[in-house]
Amino acid sequence: MNWSWFHRLASPPHVYALAARLTPWFAWPAAVAIIAGLWGGLVLAPPDYQQGDGFRIIYVHAPSAWMSLMVYVTMAVSAAVGLVWRIKVAHAVAASCAPIGASFTFAALVTGALWGQPMWGTYWQWDPRLTSELVLLFLYLGYMGLRAGIEDPQRADRASAVLAVVGVVNVPIIHYSVTWWNSLHQAPSVMRLAKPAMPLAMLLPLLLMLLGFTLFFVALLLVRLRGEVLARERAASWIREVVSA
Amino acid sequence: MPAERLEVENLHLWRGEHHVLRGVNFTLARGACLEVCGANGSGKTTLLRTLCGLAYPEEGRVLWNGENVRQDLPAFHEALVYLGHEPPLKSDLTARENLHYWIGVRRQLGEAELAAALTRVGAPDWCDRLVRTLSAGQRRRVALAAVALLPLPLWLLDEPTTNLDTEGRELVGDLVREQLERGGMVVAAVHQGLPQSVRNVTRLELAA
Amino acid sequence: MRAFFDMGGYAAFVWPAYAVTLAVVLLNIFWAYRALERSRTEARRRLQVQGERR
Amino acid sequence: MSRPEGTVAQAFRAVGEPTAPGTAAGFAVSMPRAGALEAARLALLRDLQLAFRKRGQLVQPLAFFAMVTLLFPLAISPELARLRELAPGVLWVGALLGSLLALEFLFRDDAHDGTLEQYALSGQSLTALMFAKTFAHWLLTGLPLALMAPIAALSLGVATAALPGILLSVAVGTVALSLIGSIGAALTLGIKRSGALLSLLTLPLSLPVLIFGARATQLAIHGESLLAPLELLAALAVLGITLAPLASAAAVRISLE
Numbered sequence: 001m002n003w004s005w006f007h008r009l010a011s012p013p014h015v016y017a018l019a020a021r022l023t024p025w026f027a028w029p030a031a032v033a034i035i036a037g038l039w040g041g042l043v044l045a046p047p048d049y050q051q052g053d054g055f056r057i058i059y060v061h062a063p064s065a066w067m068s069l070m071v072y073v074t075m076a077v078s079a080a081v082g083l084v085w086r087i088k089v090a091h092a093v094a095a096s097c098a099p100i101g102a103s104f105t106f107a108a109l110v111t112g113a114l115w116g117q118p119m120w121g122t123y124w125q126w127d128p129r130l131t132s133e134l135v136l137l138f139l140y141l142g143y144m145g146l147r148a149g150i151e152d153p154q155r156a157d158r159a160s161a162v163l164a165v166v167g168v169v170n171v172p173i174i175h176y177s178v179t180w181w182n183s184l185h186q187a188p189s190v191m192r193l194a195k196p197a198m199p200l201a202m203l204l205p206l207l208l209m210l211l212g213f214t215l216f217f218v219a220l221l222l223v224r225l226r227g228e229v230l231a232r233e234r235a236a237s238w239i240r241e242v243v244s245a
Numbered sequence: 246m247p248a249e250r251l252e253v254e255n256l257h258l259w260r261g262e263h264h265v266l267r268g269v270n271f272t273l274a275r276g277a278c279l280e281v282c283g284a285n286g287s288g289k290t291t292l293l294r295t296l297c298g299l300a301y302p303e304e305g306r307v308l309w310n311g312e313n314v315r316q317d318l319p320a321f322h323e324a325l326v327y328l329g330h331e332p333p334l335k336s337d338l339t340a341r342e343n344l345h346y347w348i349g350v351r352r353q354l355g356e357a358e359l360a361a362a363l364t365r366v367g368a369p370d371w372c373d374r375l376v377r378t379l380s381a382g383q384r385r386r387v388a389l390a391a392v393a394l395l396p397l398p399l400w401l402l403d404e405p406t407t408n409l410d411t412e413g414r415e416l417v418g419d420l421v422r423e424q425l426e427r428g429g430m431v432v433a434a435v436h437q438g439l440p441q442s443v444r445n446v447t448r449l450e451l452a453a
Numbered sequence: 454m455r456a457f458f459d460m461g462g463y464a465a466f467v468w469p470a471y472a473v474t475l476a477v478v479l480l481n482i483f484w485a486y487r488a489l490e491r492s493r494t495e496a497r498r499r500l501q502v503q504g505e506r507r
Numbered sequence: 508m509s510r511p512e513g514t515v516a517q518a519f520r521a522v523g524e525p526t527a528p529g530t531a532a533g534f535a536v537s538m539p540r541a542g543a544l545e546a547a548r549l550a551l552l553r554d555l556q557l558a559f560r561k562r563g564q565l566v567q568p569l570a571f572f573a574m575v576t577l578l579f580p581l582a583i584s585p586e587l588a589r590l591r592e593l594a595p596g597v598l599w600v601g602a603l604l605g606s607l608l609a610l611e612f613l614f615r616d617d618a619h620d621g622t623l624e625q626y627a628l629s630g631q632s633l634t635a636l637m638f639a640k641t642f643a644h645w646l647l648t649g650l651p652l653a654l655m656a657p658i659a660a661l662s663l664g665v666a667t668a669a670l671p672g673i674l675l676s677v678a679v680g681t682v683a684l685s686l687i688g689s690i691g692a693a694l695t696l697g698i699k700r701s702g703a704l705l706s707l708l709t710l711p712l713s714l715p716v717l718i719f720g721a722r723a724t725q726l727a728i729h730g731e732s733l734l735a736p737l738e739l740l741a742a743l744a745v746l747g748i749t750l751a752p753l754a755s756a757a758a759v760r761i762s763l764e
Contacts, residue, residue, distance in 0.1 A: 015493045042457075042484060043457070047461055051463075052462065053460040053461035053462075053463050053467065054460070054461070054463035054466060054467065056460065056463075056467050057466065057467055057471075060470055060471055060473075060474040061470065064474060064477075071550075073502060082758075096531060097486060099481075100481055103475060103477045103481055103484075104481075106471055106477065107474050107477040110470070111470040111474060114466045114467075114470040114473075115470065117464065117466055118463055129468045135711050135714060138710070138711040139711050141708045142704075142708040142711060145454060145704050145707055145708070146694060146695065146704060146708060149695065149698040149701065150697055150698060150703050152260075152261070152697075153261070154763060155697065155761055155762065158761040158764070159694050159697075159758060159761050159762065162690075162757050162758050162761065163690075163694055163695060163708065165754075166690055166712070166750075167711075167712070168753050169750070170711075170715075173715050173743075173746075174711070174712075174715055177714065177718045177719065177739075178714070179713035180717070180739075181718045181722070187485045192483060213490060217477070220481050220485050223485040223489055224485045224488055225491065226489055226492075227485075227489035227490075227492035228488075228492070230492040230495075231492045231495065231496075233496070234259060234262070234499075239496050239500060242496075242501060243493050243496045243500065244497070262499065262502070263545075298628075298630055299624065299627065299628065299763050299764065301764055319630050319631075319632070320630070322628050322629065322630040323540070323630030324630075327624070327628050329621050329624060331620065331621050332621070333620055333621030333622045333624065334620065335553070335557060335616075335622065336559060336620075337557055337560040338553075338556065338557065338560070345549075346549050346553040348624060349541060349545070349549045350541060350545075350546040350549050350550065350625075350626070350629050350631060350636070351540070351541055351546070351629050351630065351631070352538050352539055352541050353540075353541055353545075373575040395538065397538065397539055400520075405683055434649050451564065
């Protein structure tokens, strides 16, 4: 098992070229999966016996919520790798993740509120999942705020990496305490996100959407990563042909 | 106890676009002093901070007794004293209190020893006044008392003679000479150079 | 076809939800490429400055 | 023997004389080292002595806490029954913001005058020194807030029987708050006006403490046993004690880089 494969992942020129080459391989499959998922979710899937067609919001809410958490964990893992082994590319990945994760956390909040309205009668009902999502948004904002606050790029990378790791340790604790807090004051809300007995016609589109969004995230990450890698590279020779192209 | 020596190989460090350390190389044996000269901004402070492990070089290594300092940084820190160009003193404490806390964190320190160091730097009559009320030269002397209380193999001094009168500069010369005589090493970033009384000094010029 | 857009009476919630998500998707695509372009021009500028100084 | 005058180019390999005259063995002087515990003790005592030199500032978190408590009756209603209902929230928001107040300067002065550098280079465990400084912060802000909470609770119509429970829950909670806050303080060291950013970093991480703390206080007010939330609060404090100093030590090293 030669380690050169892993070693190449840490070298900026290889990563830049690899990212440029791989982007379409993730972008197009993502588009196909999402379109298929939308078609399945909006047209083929039967309406929910309780919420009628209102439940179809799940096809955008669940993937957004999944993205918000998956992207944060990806950010924290790459931040930790960058911190421990001092790999600039890992910090570039973490920096690329933040805006993507934050925007989809916002999407999850809005779609969640829009879904909650018909069921609860109000847009915001301090449902434990949505409250945790809101706190996650603040974690993203804190991360991006810290990164913006520090001028020196290398120090910004390493300081925000510590915050990302501390944040990811706290995410489960926050979720547990919010759920615990919610169960004190109200009966658990009736919002069933992923119903266990979901018929295949409903479930399949959801899985397609989750796959599509994940592929879309990787494509986006690869685009942003090229920019972040360039920003961290001093006037190295390989930049010359890449930039002038 | 292997003979202490400090080897610095091919140090490169950038601050953003500015290539501050451009391939610094030197080896320092026991009892030797290295004078680092250069205009402002030529990287003297950055070099000292890289030597002690505070700053991280993009390329190159610092070896202590043949071993990369990054292997066991705390052990390397136990063998060195770093004095920045600002004496690290709390202005709301007296000189004596400052030393008691600062040096006490690193070694057991008796009152007698502390008093002796204060006397040595000419501080007995003002060492119980708040540092806030002391002049820059007096503050520098308190920092020199601290260095005198830490007879460790490697001293990294950033412009130790600033704000000092001639008598103060001689004091720095004496302290460095004693350190070299007991087999220690000194790397000093200086503007006008250390007093002539110091022997066995090699000069390293950092181009701006 | 009208029934489809009506979403069983929930149109006022389903379509805005899809609209917001679409907006976030498009915003991300635009944002990512703009950031890449900005880094490339920044790198190009650094190369020129590097060129002049040597 | 005159000094070699030849100034050398940047990349010169300068070599000193191989051995100094007269010292055959290694470094001649041995120095009695201080233990990590002793170092932490001194770091704690120095912060306490510094704080007592500027006694005026010690009152600030308490004055702030009293101010916050005063706002609610004026903003909502003088009826004790309603205030008693709100008391847990008022007390804990006050305690949270009060302990946040003094955080910004936990490391800032030390970073500014170079003492933090000396800690990082002392060879002692920076984590232990960070824990000592955070403990000093708790003694100077957390504990006073905890001692004041019962008084504030009385002003909100809380029965005296509940006061010990309130004191205990705020005391344990502020330990966790100081530790969580120390990470934010260390991370925002290099940033000038970092007050707002520090609270943006610290508040989301402090929510579990707020939730369990407010619940414990609520139970105390209703005279029920507050053991369950108190234990969760203590668990958060222990988690903070073990992990927070590690994170703030790493953050400090990064800001000194």
